Amino acid sequence: MAELIIISTLNGVLFGLLLFLMASGLTLIFSMMGVLNFAHASFYMMGAFIGFQIAKWAGFWPALILAPLVVGLAGAAVERFGLRTVHAHGHVAELLFTFGLAFVIEEVIQIIWGKSPVDFRVPRALDFPAFTIFSTNYPAYKLFMLAVSISIFVALFWLLKRTRVGMIVQASLTHPKMVAHLGHNVPLVFMSVFGVGSALAGIAGVIAGPALVTQASMAALLGPILFVVVVVGGLGSLQGALIASLLIGLLQTFAVSVNLSLADIFAGSGFTPAPKTILEDLWRVTIAQVAPILPYLLLMIILIFKPTGLFGTRES
């Protein structure tokens, strides 16, 4: 039991921080431009694939630096040449633009790297068990992922709260016109935030690529959960995004490892539902099988009881 709790907590925090790497960019972009970037998970996927390609040519460490840069530039270009044009047509048009973009990125990645997963391996320097608890080897690469996530998280907060650039960004969130009047180039700030947000998703992609499966459907798998994170945390709140990422990371990791169903819990009651009915399905389903829908249940509950999300102040 203790083994399960420790390992699941570690994995859950890791998954949560990975989610936060992406959710932070998404939240920054949303609070600044009012655009919920549907293609954000696609930038994560781009990070993984470009990282894989660079790792193949030049090794993992150059990939870790270069791939997020490439993804960040791609993000900035998308803002400059796509979103800025669409901006005049309103937020729905912007959301639709990113929706179409997600579609196109997935197709392009399938054309370049194919539909089946690519062989993105953990770098040899990190391919060893870091420690052993209760006869389970914990891979060093996961600790590395943890370290990268935490250091980026710290750097991001420092950048936003302690530097001049961060102050301009924060001011542009709430008073874009005032910031422009003070002589700052607000469109440039927007473009940079979009680029940095995409690059953060790119980093998440590079470090998650070898640990998870690098395939063309990885954006579609993760994207909806990302939206759950930002809505549950409260649209536009970084703290909220952090708490919600960890919450959902832990929730899913723990749920997957619990193989209990109602039938197990009430085994002594002698109740058995009629076969081939919905009741029987519900009776026999295990918590592990329900794990994929838990984030969405959480989303529904939050939206019913606290529509602004955990830390959100605005409604939409």
Add this chain to the structure above:
Amino acid sequence: MSETASVLPGMKVAASRGGWLIWTLLAAAFALAPLLFRSGTSLTMMSLMGIAIIFALSYNMLLGQTGMLSFGHAVYFGLGAYFTVHAMNAVIEARLPVPVAAMPLVGGAAGLGFALLFGWVSTKRSGTAFAMISLGLAELVGSSSLILRSFFGGEEGVSTNRTKLLRLFDWNFGAQVQVYYLIAAWCLLCIALMYALTRTPFGRMCNAVRDNPERAQFVGYDPHRVRYIAFVLSGFFAGIAGGLTAINFELANAALFGASQSGNVLLATFIGGVGHFFGPILGAILVTFLQNMLSDVTEVWQLYFGLMFIATVMYAPGGISGLIMMHRPVWRAGALSRLMPGYGMMVVPVALAAAGAILVIEMATQIGVHGAQGTTMKLLGIGFDARSVPPWLVAGAMLGVGGLLARLVGRRIAAAWDDVRAMSLTHGGVA
């Protein structure tokens, strides 16, 4: 809201403006289409088009008329299909005297019921929050379908047999053409109903809530309730479309309420145009046609699809219907001939750039997807090697020259538009 019931005045408006002509033509088109396109594939495709029209129009009740962007509309479509299949099986088993033609109502009822259930929470707000909730609900229902296997039938779904229900007029619905006419009849009925709805005071309130919820509130309407009612009605029509799908395929499976289904209806509606009632009809027909045709011609048709969608969002946010309607006042003023030269010239650079883009995409596909089997390929009967430099140069030149020329011609068209506007101003009347 008592206004919802007053459908008749709306119908009168349609009739008085020569609307009957349009409706008769539409009915005739539905009736005569199978005589023109006789092949099995075109019958199948036209059946799908009919379903897609109902689905897209129901989607536009949300997006176009009430301003709610949904990423999970397929939920009501899919649930409608499942309930119809189960109802058909129950009818067959109990030997009830119910004809197939009535079964889509079951789908409609299911769509309505689930929209009643899910709608109250999701319509509290519009905009981004609504979009996210719809996405979450779609994922929730989609994932539940894998848990509740006895109802959803797991991966293979639930099948039925439409020929075993009560026969009316000796139609057993074994032949596709009979199914087509069933779908066409329902489609016509649904189009008429949904159109009538837009002409009622309730339909106007939906527009008001879309444009300015605050002012709608000031004149005494609760935006949440208006959105809720629109959502429920939209769920009803989506359910009917789902029911027709179930009859058409004699099967309901989890793909029906998948994310791609929800995405497709959004694409079709938006490409057709959300600003006019007939937009989604055009979009549904075009998208269904392209899905069936393009998938035969190229394997990366979804990429073309996505690019087409992005182009629509960026350059023609009103969709096809928006482009058409933009020219109505010009046509009435008799000034369309002034725009024509520019449009005619535009064909060349657009075709050139499109050909260049297609060449790039197809060569990339050849290298990326079929690289192992060799990179020689054929386009329009011209054979070449996708790894050699010349074709890429040609493609790049086509894109570059096409783009440059399009810019030049674009300026000319803009000038022509200015002329037309100035002219109509001096003549008065046309904006």
